[in-house]
């Protein structure tokens with residue numbers, strides 16, 4: 136493949152926590168305007184990989200390229216400015232703000248801003264995003280008043296507030312009904328049509344295979360398979376990893 140079309144490239148990325156190797160010599164690329172599924176059993180190292188890419192902490196070893204620039208170890212706010220945004224598996228909203236304010240505040244790098252200081256166009260944009268992720272009816276409620284499916288969409292709305300080129304989504308389907316999964320999946324497809332590149336984590340491969348263009352599978356921090364969804368579904372190595380082999 137032509138490397139110039141890679142949005143993101145990990146080369147031999149390893150992340151250790153003491154004696155635990157959470158990500159082990161992992162290399163893969165994310166292509167322009169694709170939805171890449173990033174799957175593996177619980178504890179495989181998926182969220183840790185996102186944490187390295189999004190600047191929560193640097194990898195212990197290896198290199199991360201964003202559009203051919205070495206961004207290894209760059210802080211999160213720099214990466215957000217470059218166009219990388221992510222959602223968290225454990226929600227991190229501001230609990231004393233409304234849903235709308237949470238989305239609005241995600242647009243400014245300095246979260247210490249008071250709401251009244253913000254320009255009107257950030258409010259307009261927050262409303263657009265609220266509608267985009269289907270949260271209009273919850274706009275004036277606080278996060279605690281929002282049901283689980285809405286909280287997952289709030290995470291996405293907050294990530295979209297930074298206008299990402301590359302959106303990393305950590306377990307967006309956890310605990311959702313199949314109808315709710317389809318709603319989120321169609322949002323991801325429409326973002327892709329508008330030019331966003333997405334990486335979507337799921338620990339359960341079947342929910343994801345209908346959505347994604349390509350799949351990378353990891354187990355115990357290592358890549359064990361990569362390919363088209365149909366190849367992955369039938370791959371005995373993947374099936375073995377999921378059976379606890």
Ligand code: ADP
Pocket residue numbers: 152155156157175176177178179180181182183184
């Ligand atoms: P996944 O998202 O695939 O379920 P994680 O990336 O969360 O897996 O975790 C991979 C491994 O790294 C696990 O063994 C987990 O306990 C460990 N781990 C993750 N984050 C930390 C951390 N901050 N400190 C120590 N160990 C961690």
Ligand code: MG
Pocket residue numbers: 181182183224
């Ligand atoms: Mg995880």
